[in-house]
Amino acid sequence: MAKPLEVDQQWLERIAEQVGGLQYGHVTITVHDGRIVQIDRLERTRYDQPSSKQNQSEQQSTKGRDNAASGDGLRIVQ
Numbered sequence: 342m343a344k345p346l347e348v349d350q351q352w353l354e355r356i357a358e359q360v361g362g363l364q365y366g367h368v369t370i371t372v373h374d375g376r377i378v379q380i381d382r383l384e385r386t387r388y389d390q391p392s393s394k395q396n397q398s399e400q401q402s403t404k405g406r407d408n409a410a411s412g413d414g415l416r417i418v419q
Contacts (some may be wrong), residue, residue: 347375365385
């Protein structure tokens with residue numbers, strides 16, 4: 342049978358600190374023998390609009406696909 346989880350005020354504050362300000366991501370709480378032993382935070386950054394460099398790369402790759410049959414305009418973009 343599972344042991345009841347022991348959570349004191351200090352752990353509640355630590356959890357609130359990790360969750361606070363998180364826009365995209367997740368917080369994982371690891372429990373061993375009914376006690377919290379670790380908190381992991383994974384934060385992701387999302388960009389609504391691609392950068393201008395990314396737009397140029399996409400446009401060039403589209404041109405490359407259009408010209409692939411003739412072999413014209415192919416180049417590697419890094």
